[in-house]
Amino acid sequence: MSAPPGADPRPGSQSSLRSANQQRVLETVRRHGGLTQAQISRRTALAPSTVSNIVHELIGAGLLVMEADHAGRRGQLITFRGSAGHVLGVDVGHRHATVAVADLNQRILAQRRHDLPEGHRFDEDLRLVDHSLQRLLEEIGVPRSGVLAGGLTVPAPVDLEGRVISAGAILPAWSGIDVRAEASALLGLPVVVENDADAGALGEHTWGAGRGTRHMAYLKLGHGVGSGLVLDGRLYRGATGSAGEIGHSTVDERGRLCRCGNRGCLETFVSSDEVVHLLAGTHGPDLTLADVVDAALAGDVGCARVIGDTGRTLGVTVANLCNTLNPELVVVGGELARSGELLLGPLREIVGRYGVRGAVRELRIEPARLGLQAHVAGAVIVALQHAELPVGPPRD
Ligand SMILES: [Zn+2]
Structure with a gap:
């Protein structure tokens, strides 16, 4: 079993090999959460006996523990000890x-x-x-x-x-x-x-509606509008980190000036401010987006109409996104997603109309399962990706 290339300053030494294999086991548990030893072995391509030795070393070092698997899978789950960090x-x-x-x-x-x-x-x-x-x-x-x-x-x-x-x-x-x-x-x-x-895309992909998908888009609907893209199982940031800025795709080039300096961006039609603004005349100036969603769910026709129109407007941009990237899942997040089918029904209809058949035939459009927690869950995931684990490489 060999260490990944470049991982070892002293190739071939027993210590560096063990250290590299330890890191692979830790990284696997960190990325996937609780796993059985058999799952760790498959994901790291390390022999079961090697995984067993490493797991027991790391349990001895106070970093990992074995837990009963409540999901009913065979074997015990290897997780981080609560006090490990x-x-x-x-x-x-x-x-x-x-x-x-x-x-x-x-x-x-x-x-x-x-x-x-x-x-x-x-x-x-x-x-x-x-x-x-x-x-x-x-x-x-x-x-x-x-x-x-x-x-x-x-x-x-x-x-x-x-x-x-x-x-x-x-x-x-x-x-x-x-x-x-x-x-x-x-x-x-x-x-x-x-x-x-x-972050919302990472949160939903790891813990929410996107678990197990390879290609998904997460839509953030709020004061600002944007998307996070997971392609081939990884967050896709683009050349400069700006991938997925769909809130600034042009819907009407003669439309209102957007905060980005362009005119008629998607965000000027579907942001939470715009949704509330459309209803201020009939429903009062102190209305919040949460009020709009609550009222729509309780049967208020005007609020439901504005939310439905928001879904339709979004649908054109989402169809273009799907024609370009062909995700298997679009997850809709933010307060507005709480309105469920009032938003998602019209969104699906327009995506079905403007999406090419091959791109949208199998497409699922679902609300974020983590709700407003998706972003903070993503913040935790990026912190974990960058946390230096409190275990040093073993010395000779
Ligand atoms: Zn803009």
């Missing part, structure tokens, strides 16, 4: 920040959602996150030193180095800030920054 997940939106602490098995142990004022500032937000993290750690009895990394999602494009490209109109007070560097310094942790739609 934790990560921070933060989802910052236009008017909220959700802060969560998870263990290395991606289980969220404690979480709090904070409402934020319009135009909230980066430094104040980070102080709030820092304070909230401390409170959550106290609640679950975990020391600050046990937090290995943080993931922070933002409603803005993020480049391949994890820098926020432009916070623009959604987080104006975050513009021009090196979010990754400043958040890492303030929180005293390595922090990874991720676009919220990409």
Whole structure:
């Protein structure tokens, strides 16, 4: 059994081989959550006896444990020990920040959602996150030193180095800030920054509606509109990290000016502001998107009409996306997705009309199973991907 190329500074030494194989086992458990030893063996292509030795070493080192498999599969599940380490997940939106602490098995142990004022500032937000993290750690009895990394999602494009490209109109007070560097310094942790739609795609692909799919698109419908793409089982970011910015695809080139500087972007027709604005005249100026969805579900004809029209408008862009990328699943996330078939029925109808038959015949369009949790779940996943596990390579 050989180590992957480039993984070993001293090829051939017993120690480096064992270390590389240990890393493969840990990476596999980290990526897939609890697995049996047989599953680890298949996924790493390591011999069952090698996996068994490594698993027992890592159990001895206090990093892994064996758990009974409650799903009824044969064999016991190998998972991370609860005390092996934790990560921070933060989802910052236009008017909220959700802060969560998870263990290395991606289980969220404690979480709090904070409402934020319009135009909230980066430094104040980070102080709030820092304070909230401390409170959550106290609640679950975990020391600050046990937090290995943080993931922070933002409603803005993020480049391949994890820098926020432009916070623009959604987080104006975050513009021009090196979010990754400043958040890492303030929180005293390595922090990874991720676009919220990409995080939602990761969350739904790992734990939600997209489990087991190879090609899926996640649509984020909110104050901003975007998508995260999982292609061939991996998040697809594109050349510069801007893949999936469907909120700025042109629907009407003579339409309203968009915050991106173009006119008539999809977002100007289907953002939460636009949905609420269309109903303000008849339903009052203090209406929120949650009110609109509740009213529509309770039978309000006007609210249902606006949500249905939103699904139709979205459908044209989603059909184009499907004609280009041919995903097997489109997951719709954000508050509006709570309206279920009122949104998804018209969306499916238009995708069926404009999608080429080969691309949409087998396509499923479903609401996000994690609901509003999808983004913070994704923040936890990116934190875990970058957390340095507290096990060093064994010495000779
Ligand atoms: Zn735009």
